[in-house]
Amino acid sequence: MRYLFAFITMTLVLTSCQDRVVVKPASLLRLEYPEAVYAKAEFDCDYTFSVNQIAQLQRRNNCWVNVHYPAIDATIYLTYRPVENNLDSLLFDAQKLTYDHTVKANKILEQPRIDPINKVYGMFYMIDGDAATQSQFYVTDSINHFVTGSVYFNAKPNFDSIFPAVEYLRNDVRRMMESMSWEE
Template sequence: MKSKIYNFFVIAVASALCSCGGDVLPKPKGMLRLAYPTPKYEKASLDCSYTFEKNNIANFKKAKNNKECWYNIDYPKLNATIYVSYYNVDKNLDSLLRDAQNLTQEHHIKADGIDQKDFILREKKVYGSIFEVTGNAASSCQFYVTDSLNHFVSGSVYFKVKPNYDSILPAAKYLRNDVVHFMETIQWEEER
């Protein structure tokens, strides 16, 4: 019995000594690589007084609140949605602008920062702002556009996960580019 234990001990020590050769090197830091398809845009089909182009990887559907011309642009692969709201301007532009800016400021508590960029396309009568929210806020990007006379469209990007800015950053940047494209391609149609 002692010889079996001794043999086992000798084999275990020999194996340990043989397997520990070479220098010990730390493992390199691994980074998750998220790749998204190059966007291909198509005109969104809607019966409203505005049109725009959306990314073809997104599902486009009317919002469940039954408000006219409110839509959800859903990105199943990114686990995110852009919520789009439409309002008629009727001597209430100041109120609509204040509401859109206040909605963004509600994220200030969790945000590390909010970067606002004005957006103007005079030839198309498109004026607005885009707000990029950094940090663990619920919405990573918000925007509004208006012709300042008849139409006002606002939108917000939300992920269907607990906010962790470092994790959603690649997807947030991808969706921010889609929001900018939305703003660049919006067109106001004549009143019906």
């Protein structure tokens, strides 16, 4: 009888201390951004492009422009340089700046931009991984104008966490490149 009592007690003790296993459904962080509405950027420089209306333009010296997204806490930094028999060095610098991120990048995808009608030629780089920037680009008319752009988030790079914002801004960068035009 004593053994039966000990057995029942031990069974109750061992089975009553277990946590119930509850299977939780898989979930993902859902970040929603407004549908992009574009308008022509208004500033007194030799180039113009379409910009998302949720962004704020901040003009700097030499026609450099910051396109700031307060809701995303990200900025697209645009740098303008005139082409003065230095196209090779401008292209080299833009490509080098991108490929300096290979240390942290998982991959870098290139998407060329060729628009002979509007005289806009360039390259869009999509950088996947925990690099400092996830998108860079350059556009030029090959004769007078050269614009580079880089997207930076005001946060430590964590590609998985910021991926929805990265995709949203990549669409805006594509739109900038497609709408780029030169003032003569």
